[in-house]
Amino acid sequence: xxxxxxxxxxxxxxxxxxxxxxxxxxxxxxxxxxxxxxxxxxxxxxxxxxxxxxxxxxxxxxxxxxxxxxxxxxxxxxxxxxxxxxxxxxxxxxxxxxxxxxxxxxx
Numbered sequence: 001x002x003x004x005x006x007x008x009x010x011x012x013x014x015x016x017x018x019x020x021x022x023x024x025x026x027x028x029x030x031x032x033x034x035x036x037x038x039x040x041x042x043x044x045x046x047x048x049x050x051x052x053x054x055x056x057x058x059x060x061x062x063x064x065x066x067x068x069x070x071x072x073x074x075x076x077x078x079x080x081x082x083x084x085x086x087x088x089x090x091x092x093x094x095x096x097x098x099x100x101x102x103x104x105x106x107x
Contacts, residue, residue, distance in 0.1 A: 007080045008040075010077075011081060012029075015102070023045050028041075039103050040101065042101075048098045049090070058078045058088060059075060077102065086102060086104035087103055
């Protein structure tokens with residue numbers, strides 16, 4: 001399967017927008033590649049999320065902090081990553097907040 005650059009851009013932009021909204025002052029974007037996978041990671045220095053909330057947001061069942069509605073940014077990014085044969089991985093950020101990684105198999 002070929003990757004769709006426009007969709008992958010949308011997934012990364014969703015993660016960046018979330019990181020910017022959640023951060024206190026820092027957001028990091030990193031790209032790593034090796035023979036097995038490519039990793040695009042967005043990390044922030046915000047308050048982070050609990051593991052149970054992460055799964056809700058990845059499924060599109062989390063509530064937006066901006067409005068009284070569901071938040072679909074993470075679920076959209078998750079869907080795009082899965083469509084490309086990848087996945088989204090959540091970690092506590094080294095900056096103190098959340099870190100979301102789009103991991104795609106190497107082609």
